[in-house]
Every structure is written in C-alpha cells, then in structure tokens.
Amino acid sequence: MSAQSVNATTAGKVRAMPADLQGDLSNQARVERAMQSFAMDYGAMTALRLESCIHCGMCADACHFYIATEDPQYTPILKVEPFKQAYKRESGPFALFFKLFGLKQRVSAAELENWQHLLFDSCNMCGRCSIICPMGIDVAALIEQARRAMFDAGLAPAELYAKARHQQQTGQPESSSEPYLEMLKAIGREFHVEIPMDKSKADVMLCVPRTDIEHYPKAVAALARVMQHLGVECTFRSEGLVAENYGYYAGGRDWQRRISLRLIEQALACHAKVLVVPECGHAYTALRWEAAELYGKPLPFRVLHVTEYLAEQLEAGRLKLHKAGNGEVTFHDPCQLARKGGVMNAPRQLMQALGLDLHELENSKAFSFCCGGGGGVLDIKRAAPLRYRTMESKLREVDDTGAGTFLTSCSDCRATFDDAKAHFNWDKSTHSLLEMVADNLG
Numbered sequence: 001m002s003a004q005s006v007n008a009t010t011a012g013k014v015r016a017m018p019a020d021l022q023g024d025l026s027n028q029a030r031v032e033r034a035m036q037s038f039a040m041d042y043g044a045m046t047a048l049r050l051e052s053c054i055h056c057g058m059c060a061d062a063c064h065f066y067i068a069t070e071d072p073q074y075t076p077i078l079k080v081e082p083f084k085q086a087y088k089r090e091s092g093p094f095a096l097f098f099k100l101f102g103l104k105q106r107v108s109a110a111e112l113e114n115w116q117h118l119l120f121d122s123c124n125m126c127g128r129c130s131i132i133c134p135m136g137i138d139v140a141a142l143i144e145q146a147r148r149a150m151f152d153a154g155l156a157p158a159e160l161y162a163k164a165r166h167q168q169q170t171g172q173p174e175s176s177s178e179p180y181l182e183m184l185k186a187i188g189r190e191f192h193v194e195i196p197m198d199k200s201k202a203d204v205m206l207c208v209p210r211t212d213i214e215h216y217p218k219a220v221a222a223l224a225r226v227m228q229h230l231g232v233e234c235t236f237r238s239e240g241l242v243a244e245n246y247g248y249y250a251g252g253r254d255w256q257r258r259i260s261l262r263l264i265e266q267a268l269a270c271h272a273k274v275l276v277v278p279e280c281g282h283a284y285t286a287l288r289w290e291a292a293e294l295y296g297k298p299l300p301f302r303v304l305h306v307t308e309y310l311a312e313q314l315e316a317g318r319l320k321l322h323k324a325g326n327g328e329v330t331f332h333d334p335c336q337l338a339r340k341g342g343v344m345n346a347p348r349q350l351m352q353a354l355g356l357d358l359h360e361l362e363n364s365k366a367f368s369f370c371c372g373g374g375g376g377v378l379d380i381k382r383a384a385p386l387r388y389r390t391m392e393s394k395l396r397e398v399d400d401t402g403a404g405t406f407l408t409s410c411s412d413c414r415a416t417f418d419d420a421k422a423h424f425n426w427d428k429s430t431h432s433l434l435e436m437v438a439d440n441l442g
C-alpha cells in the first residue's frame with residue numbers, strides 16, 4: 001500500500017463529524033482560543049516541524065487508521081492541517097504575503113469541530129508516524145499540541161473531558177462503588193498480600209492503574225507481591241494512588257499538571273528514590289517525559305516502568321524467578337513504553353528469565369502497531385467502530401505467531417484487547433507480564 005502525496009486539497013476532503021463542545025463560547029471565540037493556544041506553544045521546534053514537511057505521504061503508511069481505511073483524511077500530518085494553515089498565515093516566513101493577497105483563509109469553527117474526530121477519535125498518539133517520517137517530524141507531538149488547543153477552545157471529546165475534570169478534582173477519573181483506597185485494601189484481603197500504605201519513608205513509591213483496580217485486581221496484588229518478595233521499602237500513598245493522567249489525553253495542560261503534581265508531592269513526602277509506574281503506558285509518558293516540565297524542575301527521583309524496575313532487580317540478582325512453563329508466547333509492546341520510552345529490552349529480559357519461548361509479532365518493539373485504544377480512544381464511545389477496523393490486522397498478527405499465550409505490560413492495552421475479544425469473538429485472552437512474574441517468584 002502506498003500513500004498518495006498529501007496537500008491542502010487532500011485535507012479539504014475531511015468529512016463533517018459530530019463533535020462535543022464545552023462551554024458557551026461563540027464560534028469566533030472558539031477559533032481564537034484554539035489558535036492562541038496553539039500559537040502559545042509555537043517555538044523554533046514547532047515552526048521547524050511545520051515547515052519541514054515535504055508532503056511525501058509516508059506517515060500515512062505508518063498509521064493504522066489510514067492503513068485500515070485508505071481514507072486520506074487519516075493521513076497523520078493532515079490531522080494538524082488547520083493549525084498548520086493558521087501558522088502559515090500568522091507566523092510563517094510568508095505570513096505577510098499570505099495576508100496581503102488573502103491566500104490563506106481563516107480557519108472556521110465548523111472546520112475545528114470536524115477536526116475533533118481526527119485529533120482524538122482517530123489518533124492513538126502512538127508516535128509510529130513520527131519514527132517513519134523521513135524529515136524527522138514528530139507528527140505525534142504536533143497532534144498533542146493541537147489537542148491542547150482544542151481543549152482550550154472547549155472542543156475535547158466529552159468522555160475525556162469528564163474524566164480529566166473528575167480526576168483533577170478528586171484524584172480518580174470517575175466515581176466508583178467505593179473509593180479506590182478501599183478497593184485497594186480489599187484487593188489485599190482477597191489475594192492475601194500486604195498493601196503497604198502511607199508509610200512516611202520508603203525507597204519506592206507505587207501507584208496503580210484505575211483499569212487494574214476496576215478490572216484486573218490480580219495485577220494490583222501482583223505488584224504488591226513482587227515488591228514484598230524483593231524486600232523493598234515501598235508504599236502506596238492514599239493521596240496519590242492513580243497512575244493514569246486524563247488531563248494528558250484530553251489536552252488539558254493545567255489539569256495534567258495538577259494530576260501529575262499529586263503524585264510528585266506524594267513521592268516527595270515519603271522521600272522516594274524511585275516512582276514505579278505500574279503496567280500503564282500513558283502514565284509512564286506523563287510521568288517520565290512530561291512531569292518535570294510541568295513541575296518546573298527536574299524530578300528528584302527516578303521514574304521507572306515496573307518492567308524496567310524488575311529487569312534492574314533481575315540483573316542485580318535480587319529478583320529470582322522460576323521457569324513459567326507457558327511455552328510459546330507472543331508480546332505486544334505498548335507504544336508509550338517501547339516507541340516513546342525505549343522500554344523494549346526489559347520485558348524481554350523478564351520473559352527470558354521466565355523461560356518463555358517468545359514469538360515476536362511481525363511488527364514489534366519500536367515498530368509495533370498500537371493496540372488501538374491508546375490516546376484515550378478506548379474511552380471515546382463513538383470511536384469504537386473505527387477502532388475495531390484498525391485492530392483487525394493487529395489481531396491477525398497475534399494469531400500468525402502461533403503462540404498460545406499473549407502477553408503485554410500495559411493494562412489499557414490489555415483492556416483494549418479484551419474488548420476486541422468480546423467484539424470479534426476472538427479466541428485469545430491477554431495476560432499481564434507482571435502477573436506472570438508474580439506467579440513464578442523463586
């Protein structure tokens with residue numbers, strides 16, 4: 001499959017899509033807010049990214065939304081087209097010329113509403129387009145910047161907005177039958193493992209994905225059990241429990257900062273040397289790569305994904321594992337860990353120590369395709385039909401390995417695959433690598 005070259009004409013073929021709106025801004029105010037917000041983030045890097053595109057269309061061939069549909073509107077760089085046009089008109093090197101001759105029209109509110117589907121429903125922020133681009137343009141970073149502009153204009157998808165708002169106010173992204181703290185304690189009782197809580201001093205601070213608390217409690221118990229096995233001074237903190245950051249998904253920079261600060265402050269309060277991010281890819285990106293900028297200075301502790309932490313313990317001889325006896329397995333590399341974080345060897349070290357026979361997916365490590373649910377897409381209900389289309393080739397890749405066990409190290413990926421299992425009547429379940437480690441402690 002080969003993508004056509006991309007240009008403004010292709011961009012003009014974007015279809016009208018229903019959009020969610022927040023607030024009661026006028027159309028003009030919405031457009032101004034979006035453009036001001038995008039412009040606020042302009043720097044040399046944004047300008048370079050927007051100016052360097054040679055319209056080759058290669059990023060389309062990297063994106064599973066385009067591959068699954070062959071619809072030009074899903075070409076990654078076109079997802080930021082209104083912002084690119086605004087940049088050229090207002091700040092680019094030929095801005096004066098464009099304005100003088102009226103060559104670039106102002107972006108309309110209707111266009112921005114149509115773009116909500118392209119920036120949120122049909123982008124996992126997976127970064128595969130960024131590593132393919134021959135000009136080195138970080139397309140996913142531009143999309144992230146455009147999401148912030150949409151949020152500031154009151155144009156975020158309702159589900160992401162609601163969860164981000166709830167989380168920045170309460171610490172958890174939605175109400176639950178019981179507060180997460182109580183659910184965590186109940187998991188300890190159910191799985192007979194101590195849940196270390198609110199210690200005033202600990203070497204390691206732990207947090208949990210709400211996906212695990214709600215759907216995969218065994219994974220939460222696995223984290224506590226492995227840490228107990230290692231004999232590490234560690235603690236959860238009741239004021240900073242949740243790993244996810246819905247502010248990051250929704251594009252709400254201020255909310256993202258507040259949510260990150262909650263965890264940072266708790267890590268400081270217990271003098272942690274390491275903040276271990278559980279099996280949650282986007283929490284890793286938000287804390288490992290984005291939190292220091294929002295905090296305003298370097299974090300005085302390390303941020304490690306649990307597989308990185310465990311691989312270090314394995315190398316140091318502190319983590320002892322039995323052979324798991326699962327035989328042939330295959331593994332999905334979560335985008336935020338492998339492609340954005342470079343966490344590729346750590347899970348493989350653990351699988352090797354477990355004696356697993358790893359059959360790699362056709363596209364693995366940095367080139368792995370997203371599960372389809374990343375970037376908050378799993379939460380956006382109207383995005384489901386398109387998401388399922390993108391997932392078909394991924395499920396085929398898993399089947400083609402012939403492996404009997406399918407593993408990953410991100411609970412949102414796991415939830416996305418389990419949702420697909422129900423939708424397609426797929427015969428595979430998705431397992432947690434962390435749980436497998438906890439089940440085979442030496």
Ligand code: SF4
Nearest residue numbers: 053054056057059133
């Ligand atoms: S691959 Fe890079 S240069 Fe080519 S169209 Fe996409 S963003 Fe532009």
Ligand code: SF4
Nearest residue numbers: 063076124126127129
């Ligand atoms: S970040 Fe991923 S999903 Fe989004 S446009 Fe790029 S390749 Fe497609």
